[in-house]
Amino acid sequence: MFLRRIAVLLFPLTRLVQPVSAQEFQFWDFTTGALGWNPNRSISHFDVTEEGLDFDSVAEDPFLIGPTVFYTDSLFYRVTLRMKSNADSQGKFFFGLPFAEERSRSFEVIPDSDWHEYSVFVTGLSPQSALRLDPCDFTGHVTLAWIRVDRVPNLALDNGTLSLRLDLKGGxxxxxxxxxxxxxxxxxxxxxxxxxQQSYYAGRPIDRRDEGQSSTWSPWSWNPIQVGDTYGHVAPILESWVRDGTAYVKCRPLLWDMNNEMAECHMEMWVRLEGRSVHVKNRLTCFRTDNRWALTQNHQELPAVYTIGNLHHLVTFMGTAPWNSGSVTEIDNQGPPWEYWVGTEQWAGLLDDQGFGVGVYNPNAEQFVGGFYGSPGGLAHDDSTGYIAPIRTEMLDKNTVYEYEYDLIVGTVHDIREFVYSKQGEIYTGGPTSTPTHTPTITPTIT
Structure with a gap:
């Protein structure tokens, strides 16, 4: 089934969660003046007041364009504004020059004439770029207090044993x-x-080529993935932080087979380092309105793990007497198609010629799929790759909340197995739930 991968709407944050080391890059305090922000003809009565820029939207498509600023295209930025409005719920930032829909981020406005703060995350700002704010779509009264741009670092953890990074340009x-x-x-x-990354499936494969579906991945099921789509677009970040050794990220994923189509769901992830292991909790929250895909049972990748080509030995335990240090099996598969097997100790690993690599452990999944693609050898950006996914067969409804936990273990087979044996009997979250849960191992505090 998993033969793929070898070939924006954002919401208001009325309580902003700051990443630990975010740096203020640009701040426009509109109580002191317009500061180079100019309105188009759909805006009138444009005045500087003690509350900020005060104006009326008198026609469709009102916007303000800010001054040109020198950005660094390799960095990630969060743009935040404080605004009150009685217009409509549609707000949007355009970034870069020239302005284009593919370089925009939407946010939902609360049009109750009270102050609210809204944030969007943007990347790929070229040097000498500008921002354009569309505070609404139609008519109404708006007051804009300030706009702030923060540099947001990539999320990184290092405990002296392992180093890990989360890609904010990839969900x-x-x-x-x-x-x-x-x-x-x-x-x-x-x-x-x-x-x-996270990857989920729902419904039977359907042909959507007339809507922009890649012919390589047609027909295809509903398949949101965390990083982006087959066309190279990336999933936008809704929220991110690092606190007390835990990294958190929330994104709006894209449908893998489609051309920049947002999936009607959110993905969240909590990550913590524990010695030579990485403990992860993932959550999918669906809010689908489509009627395309009938409800079916589908394999779920929990998670999808792709390793460098140097790790080309796929090992696991498939015996009938698990937890007794029995002999492991090396699976020889040149996929796709990938190999399916039952891992009775709920782990599998990809190792190099010296026996060092990465293992994945999900105590709620005995069935696995995986293999190796390409020629042995290669690093992070090369085409050759190893693949492992613990899988469960689950039905995802339109409003499903699905949670699970897993561990990545760096080391030898002995290291992987020693860790897995130490976790035997420990309960991990796994499966659909009507309400999101939290586990004792990961307890983020939003402030």
Missing amino acids: GAISYLSPSGSNRSLINIHDRGRYV
């Missing part, structure tokens, strides 16, 4: 994992379908 998925002090990542990021 916050795990893009880098290595022993501390090493500069060689064990994770393959050749395209948007790689990484270590």
Whole structure:
């Protein structure tokens, strides 16, 4: 089934969660003047007041264009504004020059004439770029207090044993994992379908080529993935932070087979380092309104793990007497198609010729799929890759909340197995739930 991956709407944050080391880059305090922000003809009565810029939208498509600023295109930025409005609920930032729909981020306005703060995350701002704010779509009264731009660092964790990074330009998925002090990542990021990321399936495959579906991936099921789509677009970030050793990210994923189509769901991820292991909790929250896909049972990748081509030995335990240190099996598969097997100790690993690599453990999944694509050898950006996914067969409804936990373990088979044996009997979240849950191991505090 998993043969793929070898070939924007944002919401108001009325309580902003600041990443630990976000740096203020630009701040426009409109109580002191217009500061180079100019309105178009759909805006009238444009005045500077003690509350900020006060104006009326008198026609469709009102907007303000800010001054040109020198940005760094390799960085990630969060744009925040404070505004009150009685117009409509549609707000949008355009970024870069020239302005274009593909370089925009929408946010939902609360049009109750009270103050609210809204944030969007943007990347790919070229040097000498500008911002354009569309505060609404139609008529109404708006007051804009300020706009702030913060540099947001990539989310990174290092505990002295492992180093890990989450890619905010790719849905916050795990893009880098290595022993501390090493500069060689064990994770393959050749395209948007790689990484270590969330991936879910619902419904039967359907042909949507007339709507922009890739012919390579047609027909295809409903398949939101964390990083982006087969066309190279990336999933926008809704929220991110690092606190007390835990990294958190929330994104609006894209449908893998489609051309920049937002999936009607959110994905969240909590990540923490524990010695030579990475503990992850994932959550999918669906709010689908489509009627395209009938309800069916589908395999779910929990998660999808893609490693560098140097890790080309796929090992697991498939015996009938687990938890007794029995002999492991090396699976020889040149996929796709990938190999399916039952891992009776709920783990599998990809190792290099010296027996060092990455294992994945999901105690709620005995069935696995995986293999190796390409020629042995290769690093993070190369085409060759190893693949593992613990899988469960689940039906995802239009309003499903699905949670699960897993671990990545860096080391030898002995290290992987020693960790897995230490976790035997420990309960991990796994499966659909009517309300989101929290586990004792990951308890983020939103402030």
